Amino acid sequence: MGKIQAFKDTYGGESAIRLTAGLYEAVILPEYGGNLVAFRDTIKGWNFLREPEHEMEMFKQKPAVYGIPVLFPPNRYEDGQFPWDGQTYELSINEPDRHNHLHGFLHTTPWEIEDFGTTQHHSYVTVSITVNEQHPVYAQFPFQFTMKLQYTLGADGLSQRIWIHNDGDKRLPCLLAFHTAINAPFIPGSQASNYQVKLTVGERWEMNERMLPTGRKLPVSPTDHSLREGTLHPFSENLDHHYTVAPQNGRNRMELTDTVQQVTLVYDVGTSYKQWMIYNNEGTPGFFCPEPQVNLVNAPNISLPAEEIGLFGLECGEIWEETARIYIK
Template sequence: MAIEKKQDNGVKKIIFNGFQAYELNHFPYQAVVIPEFGGNLVAFRDVEKDYRFIREPLDIEDFKQNPCLYGIPVLFPPNRYEDGTFEFQGHVYQFPINEKSKNNHLHGFFYDRPWEVAGKGQTENSCYIELSQTIDEQTEVYRYFPHPFTIILRYSLSSKGLSQKVSVINKGTISMPLMLGFHTSIHAPFAKNSKPEDYTVYLAIKDRIDLNERSLPTGKRLPLDENEKKLAAEGISPYFNPLDHHYSAVNNGGNCMILTDKKEKVSLVYDVGNQYHFWMFYNKDAKSGFFCPEPQTGMVNSPNVNLPSSHTGLIELKPGDTWTAESRLYKKEENGGVYG
């Protein structure tokens, strides 16, 4: 049942399937964030139309076992790193091997850890919650990534949709490598009366990054096949094939994913801006009702790929510097009406 328009705008503390969580409301949108488990934004809804855009963790045990397949998990660093190791400016990093079948490190350190609530509130036109991670010598992550730094993740909800602003601040005395992404899980169909065949997806990609048997880049870029050309042009079913593919993004002001429900005549737009130069596209078995358009700052395994950083997207964050990126999720109606 859809929530009536009389819902109160603002931020409130709730229990979400056993987790302490915060619910953000700004009509017609609603979002839910779980700071204690990955700082994960696990719900983004249109309460007027009863659309659920994000794959929500209704099976809590599966959520705990597979936290990256629900909501918007933070990947720092994103995806895979060969043998869990790489070198940056003379320092060798060794991450734990958590993908034993391929002997890789996978998805970083923050997708299942508690985040601090640094702030929350309401303005005249929006409501927001701000989460943070601060890494120093006292934290476990420092063992593997010996840099003092802070990540600030701010979600705000307004009539323009869901805004995500992420900032990374290098508080150390040497440069640090910055590799960040989000394993965004999109629920499709997002409308209760629609079917998977009612949906097409567009993704702003220009070529595919060739991956080897360990899902690591070979250094080659491949032309898009016929289905991928449709993905990058007029759109195609998000389930046209089982996919776990890596792509370079089109960074010309239109770096986004657009999921269209042809029956409802409405689209979900995921505009990630121009700070994310690569995408992963994952849809599991192409029949589980979700897919993941994953924006990443750099190429998978970027420090180990034998290409310059201008090609891999590896970022050097210098001492005292702050890196910031903003993304937005919102609906767009075919008749020109836009909540976004």
């Protein structure tokens, strides 16, 4: 069994914090979006996340498809328009073929190491980012806030805590997602065809050619039914689908099962996430992204009840936080 440790290290030539605890190891890159890029069982050789260690140049170009990137504000905004409390903010068009803003700013922005260390049973790291009038993000997203992200590693797997504080004097849009990239297979020698995925989805949103919701829901398809029941092969078709959340047994989660090894990876996220995205790189075996998302894609531009689409803000001084966990059962 490995020691319980938290220490500065390098990963792919970049500064990192490495956590170890028992079977497990995790690595975070604070300077690259606070992205936790590795979570492994070092005894069995299982790698649960898509790692960029040998593809660092590709990672720097496309950081959203490795590890656990923080999207804030998440996903797409039509023509870069972000209407909020009587003003419309102009976000950069970084998806030119669809003329959208995509994925926000924090997954490409350096975070600060706030703390790392160990307890009797766990190792942990906390990173943070504070956006104020001097921060580069403020020019496009003129809100003042602090975000903290803590990962804890122990015998029960990896836990995550996210914390957002409104430091400013106007209401802060609290729109967040994680573009979590899960390996399938995560067991060496296994085949992607052995895997089935379950997701606590409700209804599927209809999307237009720009991958923006129309506001309508689609009839339940065989794919939707299989996803709910846990019998969907994650690469059976091209998946780039957006769903409402429908918690089961009080929990909101993804379960990925290796049907040959009879092992299930659980990604249990909080019920503050009202939407799921699922993306599988055009059906290419290797990794897919079950993305817990607070809000509907393009939510500020959609005329539906705010509660239904997860569109909410934090008043001055308010805090929002949520937790998630990844573990094996």
